């Protein structure tokens with residue numbers, strides 16, 4: 299019986315690409331077997347996980363052999379589930395795990411379960427259920443609070459308001475249609491949240507406030523960068539990969555610690571030295587015009603005079619700085635703290651990322667995760683998902699079209715409220731420096747607002763064969779097409 303148990307989704311079942319330690323810097327996709335000799339030392343480094351393909355394994359309930367087989371085939375989302383009849387035959391044997399809850403049309407608490415399809419949802423009246431499912435109830439409450447805010451929003455269309463009722467007042471018609479796209483949205487929210495939970499990140503929610511739901515995006519979910527083999531060659535030979543000691547041996551100028559640091563251990567913090575040795579414009583040289591962004595004691599960046607066209611870098615502490623994991627200079631290492639949601643917008647934008655709670659100017663929002671690949675591979679890809687690594691590794695980009703996290707949904711804004719910032723960050727100075735990019739708020743962002751970045755240059759926004767920019771009503775720019 300144990301082999302059939304559908305409710306076990308432990309961190310172990312979220313294997314490749316979802317390592318359960320926060321010190322992981324990335325996943326190396328090594329196509330060769332055995333791995334190249336120059337990568338042999340990486341196999342022994344716990345900050346790098348090795349694999350041959352990047353997968354989102356389907357958690358244990360797929361092994362159930364249950365009769366319901368979903369029409370939708372999405373990475374990491376089980377297709378086989380139990381129907382109400384199947385559950386009736388088994389339920390005495392198991393402690394089923396709650397997936398999410400809704401309020402039904404009689405104002406009762408309705409629960410769907412992991413590994414069951416929607417026909418098997420149950421009304422839960424018992425106080426023990428509430429006590430034992432605080433996390434599930436909390437996420438459902440946050441989702442419902444957002445949906446109720448749409449009902450009050452004077453700018454929301456009637457169609458959007460009507461669609462919120464699908465979630466806020468769960469009807470029998472939807473419960474009896476397990477193939478409905480609605481349930482795929484719910485599964486994406488649940489299984490991607492599951493990956494977040496392993497790393498203490500907030501839940502995420504996918505929504506589509508339309509009469510007819512559109513197919514949600516199909517991609518593999520990761521909260522670590524996935525590095526291609528050739529990109530790893532570039533990383534290992536880059537100057538930025540050298541340790542502070544190595545860099546110091548060849549650095550001729552006198553190092554000053556003139557810039558303050560918010561590090562918990564200001565006297566031993568190495569970040570300012572790294573800035574001088576790696577990225578600071580050298581006197582007399584016109585090569586780099588990089589700007590150094592440093593966090594204050596609350597981990598926020600100073601965004602006054604921030605210009606999106608500047609090259610800028612954040613340097614995070616490593617263990618050689620002598621600080622702890624809660625140091626204000628380790629925001630990206632700690633990861634997202636603000637809850638975000640992904641919502642379908644319109645036929646131009648498709649899906650976009652929105653804040654589910656207020657974010658203050660200068661705060662870290664989320665890391666931009668994806669496939670670290672060569673900028674020039676010769677293979678066509680959707681470059682609108684590319685983020686350049688101009689300072690850390692100019693030959694590489696992070697592309698999130700097929701593998702990424704929720705940041706891949708950020709829409710373009712001609713007056714953006716967030717910015718991408720290259721981040722030099724690793725937990726140990728001897729780990730490979732997998733390039734990272736972080737998203738920070740340029741302005742205060744209200745709950746419910748879109749998180750937007752500018753990913754087009756001024757001249758690209760007038761593209762001839764493009765399509766209209768929908769960043770805000772009245773925008774007259776056009777966006778280029780990429781693929």
Ligand SMILES: C[S@@+](CC[C@H](N)C(=O)[O-])C[C@H]1O[C@@H](n2cnc3c(N)ncnc32)[C@H](O)[C@@H]1O
Nearest residue numbers: 646647648649682683706707709710767768769
């Ligand atoms: C990085 S993707 C963003 C995520 C994408 N919307 C999705 O659903 O997967 C960039 C693409 O989103 C669309 N997009 C983003 N911002 C837009 C805007 N302001 N106006 C129109 N389309 C936009 C364009 O199709 C663009 O090529």
